[in-house]
Amino acid sequence: MTNGARTLYDKLWEAHLVATRDDGTSLLYIDRHLVHEVTSPQAFEGLRMAGRPLRRPEAILSVVDHNISTQNRTTEIAEETSRLQVAALVENVQAFGVPYIPLLDDRQGIVHVIGPEQGFTLPGATVVCGDSHTSTHGAFGALAFGIGTSEVEHVMATQTLPQRRSKNMRVRFEGTLPPGLGGKDLALRLIGQIGTAGGTGHVIEFAGSAVRDLSMEGRMTLCNMAIEAGARSGLVAPDEITFAYLAGRPMAPAGPLWDQAVASWKTLATDAGAAFDREVVIEVSDLAPQVTWGTSPEAVVAITGCVPDPALAASAAEREAMTLALAYMDLRPGTPMEEVTVDVVFIGSCTNGRIEDLREAAAVARGRKVAAGVRALVVPGSGLVKLQAEAEGLDRIFLEAGFEWRLPGCSMCLGMNDDRLEPGERSASTSNRNFEGRQGRGGRTHLVSPGMAAAAAVTGRFTDVRRLLEAQ
Amino acid sequence: MKPFTTLTGTAAPLLRANVDTDLIIPKQFLKTLVRTGLGRHLFSEIRYDAEGRELPEFILNQPAFRGAEVLLSGPNFGCGSSREHAPWALLDFGIRCVIAPSFAEIFFNNCFANGILPLALPMAAIQQLAEAKGPVTVDLPEQTVSAAGLCFRFELEPARKNTLVQGLDEIARSLACLPAIEAYEANRTQATPWL
Ligand code: SF4
Numbered sequence: 070m071t072n073g074a075r076t077l078y079d080k081l082w083e084a085h086l087v088a089t090r091d092d093g094t095s096l097l098y099i100d101r102h103l104v105h106e107v108t109s110p111q112a113f114e115g116l117r118m119a120g121r122p123l124r125r126p127e128a129i130l131s132v133v134d135h136n137i138s139t140q141n142r143t144t145e146i147a148e149e150t151s152r153l154q155v156a157a158l159v160e161n162v163q164a165f166g167v168p169y170i171p172l173l174d175d176r177q178g179i180v181h182v183i184g185p186e187q188g189f190t191l192p193g194a195t196v197v198c199g200d201s202h203t204s205t206h207g208a209f210g211a212l213a214f215g216i217g218t219s220e221v222e223h224v225m226a227t228q229t230l231p232q233r234r235s236k237n238m239r240v241r242f243e244g245t246l247p248p249g250l251g252g253k254d255l256a257l258r259l260i261g262q263i264g265t266a267g268g269t270g271h272v273i274e275f276a277g278s279a280v281r282d283l284s285m286e287g288r289m290t291l292c293n294m295a296i297e298a299g300a301r302s303g304l305v306a307p308d309e310i311t312f313a314y315l316a317g318r319p320m321a322p323a324g325p326l327w328d329q330a331v332a333s334w335k336t337l338a339t340d341a342g343a344a345f346d347r348e349v350v351i352e353v354s355d356l357a358p359q360v361t362w363g364t365s366p367e368a369v370v371a372i373t374g375c376v377p378d379p380a381l382a383a384s385a386a387e388r389e390a391m392t393l394a395l396a397y398m399d400l401r402p403g404t405p406m407e408e409v410t411v412d413v414v415f416i417g418s419c420t421n422g423r424i425e426d427l428r429e430a431a432a433v434a435r436g437r438k439v440a441a442g443v444r445a446l447v448v449p450g451s452g453l454v455k456l457q458a459e460a461e462g463l464d465r466i467f468l469e470a471g472f473e474w475r476l477p478g479c480s481m482c483l484g485m486n487d488d489r490l491e492p493g494e495r496s497a498s499t500s501n502r503n504f505e506g507r508q509g510r511g512g513r514t515h516l517v518s519p520g521m522a523a524a525a526a527v528t529g530r531f532t533d534v535r536r537l538l539e540a541q
Numbered sequence: 542m543k544p545f546t547t548l549t550g551t552a553a554p555l556l557r558a559n560v561d562t563d564l565i566i567p568k569q570f571l572k573t574l575v576r577t578g579l580g581r582h583l584f585s586e587i588r589y590d591a592e593g594r595e596l597p598e599f600i601l602n603q604p605a606f607r608g609a610e611v612l613l614s615g616p617n618f619g620c621g622s623s624r625e626h627a628p629w630a631l632l633d634f635g636i637r638c639v640i641a642p643s644f645a646e647i648f649f650n651n652c653f654a655n656g657i658l659p660l661a662l663p664m665a666a667i668q669q670l671a672e673a674k675g676p677v678t679v680d681l682p683e684q685t686v687s688a689a690g691l692c693f694r695f696e697l698e699p700a701r702k703n704t705l706v707q708g709l710d711e712i713a714r715s716l717a718c719l720p721a722i723e724a725y726e727a728n729r730t731q732a733t734p735w736l
Pocket of ligand 1: 180
């Protein structure tokens with residue numbers, strides 16, 4: 070920063086600096102706090118035990134999403150532990166006066182879908198949530214990151230967090246993304262290159278022509294997976310696309326305040342000449358759809374490629390890790406990805422459960438049938454996404470093709486409710502993690518875009534979505 | 542929080558890269574309302590078979606390692622979700638120190654909130670510790686790890702070290718800055734009234 074030029078991250082950081090604590094750590098002000106049922110009970114309990122008040126209840130938006138059924142929407146969740154956790158949130162938000170979107174409300178949905186949808190997420194804000202995919206909100210030029218439960222309690226009590234400054238990293242996606250590809254392919258391509266620890270210690274600003282061209286939803290998908298690259302947060306500088314998305318949202322500013330806000334948001338860009346600690350440039354004009362083959366999001370190949378061979382690994386440790394992953398995934402080196410068959414298709418999650426994602430999948434499903442033996446689920450990210458999709462007739466397209474049309478929630482992204490893979494089942498999933506057992510014990514997850522997931526559903530195997538789109 | 546100064550105990554090697562939080566504590570155990578009792582579910586999916594029987598080959602099921610207090614692992618330990626259930630499960634099992642070449646950030650932060658020391662050493666040193674016979678001693682004030690004939694120095698930010706050694710209440714420390722928080726809020730209401 071010798072020339073005084075600052076990155077977007079530098080600006081967000083400096084604007085939220087409250088104090089330097091006696092131990093030298095920086096205290097950062099937190100503007101927005103999203104709360105859900107899984108990572109909050111112990112935080113509320115901690116406040117109670119210490120007799121501490123909740124400093125700014127109105128800075129919180131809470132919702133249940135992880136535990137709930139996507140098949141029937143009654144508050145009587147069948148499973149005892151899930152029901153208790155949902156009940157605990159309802160009790161806590163009432164006791165502490167925290168804004169809450171009820172389970173039976175149309176606005177209910179996955180935290181990272183409803184924050185932007187309600188205009189709760191705004192450029193220039195700091196946004197936290199007891200959930201690693203909080204990085205999603207960085208798509209608006211907000212400094213957004215996931216925190217643990219002790220930190221949730223810390224924010225509740227102080228509206229601040231002690232933080233260490235991250236390093237600046239910029240990822241530029243240059244060129245024009247080919248038709249049929251989107252934010253998910255960019256995210257997977259990047260993680261395949263830099264690895265799941267590639268962004269550790271950094272905040273990644275996504276830039277370049279392909280990001281400028283990306284819709285708000287594509288940018289959210291990209292920032293959502295910044296955490297999968299190990300980064301603290303992802304960021305995209307707000308622009309006209311951002312403002313158009315936010316205008317008129319229930320919790321966004323309106324009237325003269327809107328104009329004042331937009332004028333301020335326009336200053337949220339990296340200055341020319343600002344230095345980054347690390348920069349990665351990826352040319353995307355001839356990118357092919359991406360798909361994972363292993364048990365880490367960095368295990369990525371193009372759909373036109375094959376299952377890699379551990380014999381070609383760079384080191385003994387890598388060879389061993391690959392061999393373990395291939396055994397778990399039951400894949401043989403050299404198998405073309407297009408020959409790998411699937412049992413289950415999951416379209417949804419905070420990565421790809423928004424309206425554009427469903428449109429992309431529906432474009433592939435239209436007039437086709439889910440392949441015999443394949444179970445395919447479409448789970449909208451929120452009640453409002455669901456209503457919008459139904460208004461556009463997407464539900465009909467999915468149902469006629471043989472997909473299941475579900476109620477909003479996290480669902481098979483992590484299978485805390487009753488949507489999960491059986492041991493040995495293989496899925497094409499639009500979620501964000503392919504860890505062992507993530508979607509169910511012994512389940513085998515391949516991460517793909519919504520279009521690629523729909524293509525796998527109708528052909529029964531991983532298929533280059535571009536071929537199906539051309540055929541239409 | 543219990544202060545962390547020195548610890549002498551058995552070190553169990555789980556030498557794989559990218560041990561993720563789903564592996565440390567799978568989602569079905571996140572439905573708890575308390576911080577305790579998760580130790581028996583630690584590493585559940587690789588520790589027990591589908592019927593809940595212990596898998597004898599898993600390191601923490603072997604007699605010598607059942608009481609391990611230190612865990613040795615590979616790079617990028619704790620990657621994945623923000624679930625603090627991961628350090629809660631380790632702590633409840635009895636593990637108070639994880640030694641790995643690198644850690645995922647949220648997990649790393651969560652450890653300090655629970656009196657667990659996430660300690661970074663090069664993989665070669667970890668290999669040597671895994672092969673050493675007898676207990677491992679972690680001395681946080683001196684910033685050393687030693688075992689039969691071995692001694693390694695590790696780095697840790699002074700503020701982090703202090704938190705653990707003194708077992709400090711992080712929230713109380715931030716609340717000590719209350720005047721600054723109030724001043725910030727007053728200014729913010731003027732500058733960005735939409736927030
Ligand atoms: S959809 Fe998946 S990744 Fe997103 S918040 Fe829910 S469980 Fe977490």
